[in-house]
Amino acid sequence: MSGASAAAVLEILVARGGTLAVAESLTGGLVAAELTSVPGASRAFRGSVTAYATELKRDVLGVDGTLLDERGAVDPEVARQMAAGVRRTLGASWGAATTGVAGPDPQDGQPVGTVYVAVVGPEGAGKVAALRLNGDRADIRKESVRSVLGLLLSELSGNGRSQDTEQNGGN
DSSP, rough: OOHHHHHHHHHHHHHOOOOEEEEEEETTHHHHHHHHSSSTTGGGGEEEEEEEEEHHHHTTTOHHHHHHHOOOSSSHHHHHHHHHHHHHHHOSEEEEEEEOOSSSSSBBBBTTTTTEEEETTTTTOOEEEEEEEESHHHHHHHHHHHHHHHHHHHHTTTOOOOOOOOEEEEO
Protein backbone atom coordinates (compact mmCIF):
# COMPACT_ATOMS: atom_id res chain seq x y z
CA MET A 1 0.00 0.00 0.00
CA SER A 2 2.71 2.50 0.89
CA GLY A 3 4.40 2.01 -2.49
CA ALA A 4 1.20 3.07 -4.22
CA SER A 5 0.87 6.00 -1.80
CA ALA A 6 4.47 7.07 -2.43
CA ALA A 7 3.89 7.00 -6.19
CA ALA A 8 0.62 8.94 -5.85
CA VAL A 9 2.24 11.56 -3.59
CA LEU A 10 5.11 12.07 -6.03
CA GLU A 11 2.76 12.19 -9.02
CA ILE A 12 0.71 14.99 -7.43
CA LEU A 13 3.82 16.92 -6.40
CA VAL A 14 5.35 16.69 -9.87
CA ALA A 15 2.07 17.78 -11.49
CA ARG A 16 1.97 20.86 -9.22
CA GLY A 17 5.68 21.65 -9.37
CA GLY A 18 5.95 20.91 -5.65
CA THR A 19 8.73 19.32 -3.65
CA LEU A 20 8.94 17.21 -0.50
CA ALA A 21 11.41 16.79 2.34
CA VAL A 22 11.08 14.23 5.14
CA ALA A 23 12.23 14.22 8.78
CA GLU A 24 12.32 10.76 10.32
CA SER A 25 12.92 9.46 13.79
CA LEU A 26 11.51 6.00 14.55
CA THR A 27 11.27 5.14 10.84
CA GLY A 28 15.01 5.68 10.40
CA GLY A 29 14.94 6.42 6.67
CA LEU A 30 12.13 4.05 5.65
CA VAL A 31 9.93 6.88 4.37
CA ALA A 32 12.76 8.19 2.20
CA ALA A 33 13.46 4.64 0.98
CA GLU A 34 9.80 4.18 0.05
CA LEU A 35 9.75 7.45 -1.86
CA THR A 36 13.04 6.83 -3.67
CA SER A 37 11.88 3.37 -4.73
CA VAL A 38 9.55 5.16 -7.17
CA PRO A 39 11.19 5.83 -10.55
CA GLY A 40 11.56 9.56 -11.15
CA ALA A 41 11.27 10.45 -7.44
CA SER A 42 14.03 13.02 -7.84
CA ARG A 43 11.61 15.28 -9.73
CA ALA A 44 9.85 16.06 -6.41
CA PHE A 45 11.73 14.48 -3.50
CA ARG A 46 14.45 16.82 -2.13
CA GLY A 47 15.82 14.61 0.62
CA SER A 48 15.49 13.62 4.23
CA VAL A 49 16.96 14.05 7.68
CA THR A 50 17.02 11.06 10.00
CA ALA A 51 17.02 12.88 13.33
CA TYR A 52 17.08 9.87 15.63
CA ALA A 53 18.84 11.66 18.49
CA THR A 54 16.75 14.26 20.32
CA GLU A 55 19.42 16.96 20.06
CA LEU A 56 19.35 16.63 16.25
CA LYS A 57 15.65 17.42 16.29
CA ARG A 58 16.59 20.66 18.05
CA ASP A 59 19.89 21.53 16.36
CA VAL A 60 19.22 20.42 12.77
CA LEU A 61 15.44 20.70 12.44
CA GLY A 62 14.85 23.65 14.77
CA VAL A 63 12.43 21.93 17.16
CA ASP A 64 11.98 24.06 20.27
CA GLY A 65 14.43 22.91 22.96
CA THR A 66 12.08 23.75 25.84
CA LEU A 67 9.34 21.68 24.20
CA LEU A 68 11.72 18.74 23.91
CA ASP A 69 12.84 19.14 27.54
CA GLU A 70 9.27 19.34 28.85
CA ARG A 71 7.49 16.77 26.68
CA GLY A 72 10.19 14.62 25.12
CA ALA A 73 10.55 13.75 21.45
CA VAL A 74 7.33 11.71 21.23
CA ASP A 75 4.82 14.54 21.00
CA PRO A 76 2.43 15.91 18.37
CA GLU A 77 3.92 19.42 18.42
CA VAL A 78 7.42 17.94 18.06
CA ALA A 79 6.21 16.08 14.97
CA ARG A 80 4.73 19.28 13.51
CA GLN A 81 7.92 21.24 14.20
CA MET A 82 10.03 18.46 12.65
CA ALA A 83 7.94 18.64 9.45
CA ALA A 84 8.17 22.44 9.37
CA GLY A 85 11.90 22.32 10.11
CA VAL A 86 12.80 19.83 7.40
CA ARG A 87 10.67 21.75 4.90
CA ARG A 88 12.61 24.93 5.73
CA THR A 89 16.06 23.30 6.04
CA LEU A 90 15.87 21.39 2.76
CA GLY A 91 13.95 24.06 0.84
CA ALA A 92 10.85 22.03 0.00
CA SER A 93 7.26 23.13 -0.47
CA TRP A 94 6.05 20.23 1.74
CA GLY A 95 7.57 18.65 4.83
CA ALA A 96 6.60 15.38 6.51
CA ALA A 97 7.78 13.85 9.76
CA THR A 98 7.60 10.75 11.94
CA THR A 99 8.32 10.46 15.66
CA GLY A 100 7.29 7.77 18.11
CA VAL A 101 8.07 4.64 20.06
CA ALA A 102 8.73 1.51 18.00
CA GLY A 103 9.81 -0.55 21.02
CA PRO A 104 10.65 -2.77 22.62
CA ASP A 105 10.71 -0.31 25.56
CA PRO A 106 8.63 2.80 26.34
CA GLN A 107 10.28 6.20 25.73
CA ASP A 108 9.69 9.62 27.29
CA GLY A 109 6.84 8.15 29.34
CA GLN A 110 5.06 7.01 26.16
CA PRO A 111 4.08 3.38 25.56
CA VAL A 112 5.31 1.33 22.61
CA GLY A 113 3.15 2.04 19.56
CA THR A 114 2.65 5.75 20.31
CA VAL A 115 3.48 7.51 17.04
CA TYR A 116 2.90 10.99 15.64
CA VAL A 117 3.13 11.73 11.94
CA ALA A 118 2.93 15.27 10.59
CA VAL A 119 2.72 17.17 7.33
CA VAL A 120 3.36 20.88 6.78
CA GLY A 121 2.51 22.45 3.43
CA PRO A 122 3.34 25.69 1.63
CA GLU A 123 0.92 27.72 3.75
CA GLY A 124 2.84 26.67 6.86
CA ALA A 125 -0.18 25.14 8.58
CA GLY A 126 0.45 21.66 9.87
CA LYS A 127 -1.58 18.49 10.21
CA VAL A 128 -0.68 15.88 12.82
CA ALA A 129 -2.07 12.37 13.20
CA ALA A 130 -1.76 10.55 16.51
CA LEU A 131 -1.40 6.80 16.08
CA ARG A 132 -1.69 3.96 18.60
CA LEU A 133 -0.12 1.04 16.78
CA ASN A 134 0.10 -2.63 17.68
CA GLY A 135 2.64 -5.24 16.70
CA ASP A 136 6.37 -5.63 16.94
CA ARG A 137 8.99 -3.01 16.12
CA ALA A 138 8.96 -3.79 12.40
CA ASP A 139 5.15 -3.63 12.24
CA ILE A 140 5.06 -0.27 14.03
CA ARG A 141 7.71 1.23 11.77
CA LYS A 142 6.02 -0.11 8.61
CA GLU A 143 2.62 1.24 9.68
CA SER A 144 4.22 4.61 10.52
CA VAL A 145 5.54 4.86 6.95
CA ARG A 146 2.13 3.96 5.54
CA SER A 147 0.43 6.49 7.82
CA VAL A 148 2.66 9.47 7.04
CA LEU A 149 2.37 8.82 3.29
CA GLY A 150 -1.41 8.47 3.69
CA LEU A 151 -1.62 11.74 5.62
CA LEU A 152 0.49 13.48 2.99
CA LEU A 153 -1.64 12.09 0.17
CA SER A 154 -4.80 13.21 1.97
CA GLU A 155 -3.45 16.74 2.43
CA LEU A 156 -2.25 16.96 -1.18
CA SER A 157 -5.62 15.70 -2.41
CA GLY A 158 -7.46 18.29 -0.33
CA ASN A 159 -9.24 15.61 1.71
CA GLY A 160 -7.64 16.61 5.01
CA ARG A 161 -9.88 17.82 7.82
CA SER A 162 -9.00 20.98 9.67
CA GLN A 163 -8.41 19.33 13.02
CA ASP A 164 -5.92 16.74 14.16
CA THR A 165 -6.88 13.11 13.80
CA GLU A 166 -6.31 10.07 15.92
CA GLN A 167 -6.16 6.64 14.39
CA ASN A 168 -5.72 3.11 15.61
CA GLY A 169 -3.98 0.60 13.42
CA GLY A 170 -1.42 -2.11 13.08
CA ASN A 171 -1.84 -5.81 13.66
